[in-house]
Amino acid sequence: MQAAYFQGHETFQVSDCVPVEPADGQVQIRVEFCGICGTDLHLFHGAMAHRLTLPHVMGHEMSGAIAAVGAGVGDWKPGDRVTVRPLDPCGACPACAAGHRHICHNLKFIGIDRPGALQGLWTVPAHTLHRLPDGLGMRQGAMVEPIAVACHDVRLSEVAAGETAVVIGGGPIGILIALVARARGASVLLAEVNEFRVKLARGLGIDAVNPLAADLVALVNQRTGGAGADVVFEVSGSQPGAEMMTRLPRTRGRIVVVAIYGEAPKVDLFRFFWRELKLAGARVYEPEDFEKAIELAASGALPLERLITDVVPLDRLADGMRRMERGGDCMKILVSL
Numbered sequence: 001m002q003a004a005y006f007q008g009h010e011t012f013q014v015s016d017c018v019p020v021e022p023a024d025g026q027v028q029i030r031v032e033f034c035g036i037c038g039t040d041l042h043l044f045h046g047a048m049a050h051r052l053t054l055p056h057v058m059g060h061e062m063s064g065a066i067a068a069v070g071a072g073v074g075d076w077k078p079g080d081r082v083t084v085r086p087l088d089p090c091g092a093c094p095a096c097a098a099g100h101r102h103i104c105h106n107l108k109f110i111g112i113d114r115p116g117a118l119q120g121l122w123t124v125p126a127h128t129l130h131r132l133p134d135g136l137g138m139r140q141g142a143m144v145e146p147i148a149v150a151c152h153d154v155r156l157s158e159v160a161a162g163e164t165a166v167v168i169g170g171g172p173i174g175i176l177i178a179l180v181a182r183a184r185g186a187s188v189l190l191a192e193v194n195e196f197r198v199k200l201a202r203g204l205g206i207d208a209v210n211p212l213a214a215d216l217v218a219l220v221n222q223r224t225g226g227a228g229a230d231v232v233f234e235v236s237g238s239q240p241g242a243e244m245m246t247r248l249p250r251t252r253g254r255i256v257v258v259a260i261y262g263e264a265p266k267v268d269l270f271r272f273f274w275r276e277l278k279l280a281g282a283r284v285y286e287p288e289d290f291e292k293a294i295e296l297a298a299s300g301a302l303p304l305e306r307l308i309t310d311v312v313p314l315d316r317l318a319d320g321m322r323r324m325e326r327g328g329d330c331m332k333i334l335v336s337l
């Protein structure tokens with residue numbers, strides 16, 4: 001059983017996993033697959049270094065089976081197939097008191113502030129567990145966390161059947177938002193600048209365009225009889241995306257900002273006044289989004305295998321990260337443990 005210990009400076013040491021015995025309220029999981037996420041890539045390049053204790057284990061998009069349980073973990077038992085909602089809220093701050101534990105003021109994100117899933121045996125609090133149904137494969141199980149992000153974003157958008165949604169940015173999160181919104185009956189247009197990703201989305205029957213090659217504003221107006229989109233999701237994290245998001249919605253349309261920006265982007269506030277737009281932020285997920293994600297994944301409604309473009313062994317983790325950052329021809333890369 002191995003683990004990838006991040007040493008800083010874009011370096012992992014893959015060596016024997018040092019398992020942690022599950023204490024009261026904890027379980028130990030035999031991890032099978034763990035997805036690489038943009039956040040892991042940021043850590044790899046030195047971002048959020050003050051939050052890491054080196055050597056650090058990354059990873060928060062995973063599937064596995066319980067190997068051992070501590071005391072007081074309810075019905076959980078060895079062999080149970082699970083995924084983890086990687087959030088550890090304080091339970092005492094104003095956000096927690098208001099019932100918004102997922103955006104706790106003192107939130108600890110497991111995989112950043114705590115050791116993550118890129119280890120053969122991983123010990124986590126039992127309150128983070130969600131059960132994977134028997135019919136859902138372990139590869140697909142490792143996709144539940146990003147699907148839950150999409151379920152949260154689509155839920156907060158309140159997009160309804162028959163409404164028009166535009167998703168700016170067709171990475172793993174944007175494409176899942178497009179698929180979840182479509183499953184809810186919305187008519188979806190995805191804007192993505194990477195041609196490999198445009199083609200991949202089209203192959204899934206998603207209406208995808210490259211805004212560098214087409215006039216997105218004109219296209220949205222044309223499709224909506226000049227009205228504009230009901231909902232726009234900004235998932236590119238780019239300055240052009242942040243500018244575009246205010247140009248697309250209809251009068252009193254909604255914008256949901258999912259992306260995380262390296263620098264505060266310039267946003268045209270005039271458009272909020274002019275069209276009485278509404279802006280919502282969306283951060284991670286709540287338990288019901290995980291349950292919805294598992295239900296959608298298990299229903300077969302999402303073409304998850306087509307989104308998994310690579311599966312690499314643990315000792316190829318750094319190669320997987322470099323491949324992701326080249327941005328070219330991949331979508332979701334899983335690590336097999």
Ligand SMILES: NC(=O)c1ccc[n+]([C@@H]2O[C@H](COP(=O)([O-])OP(=O)(O)OC[C@H]3O[C@@H](n4cnc5c(N)ncnc54)[C@H](O)[C@@H]3O)[C@@H](O)[C@H]2O)c1
Nearest residue numbers: 169171172173191192193236237238240259260282283284
């Ligand atoms: N809100 C949350 O809790 C949450 C959770 C996960 C990820 N995120 C953020 O969501 C964003 C998307 O995540 P991801 O993993 O899919 O990242 P990603 O980098 O793989 O996807 C972003 C995509 O946007 C595309 N893009 C760049 N500029 C564009 C433009 N002008 N127009 C259209 N597309 C453009 C890129 O080619 C890329 O495919 C990131 O900013 C990430 O940090 C937020």
Ligand SMILES: [Zn+2]
Nearest residue numbers: 037038039061
């Ligand atoms: Zn992630």
Ligand SMILES: [Zn+2]
Nearest residue numbers: 090093096104
């Ligand atoms: Zn709190």
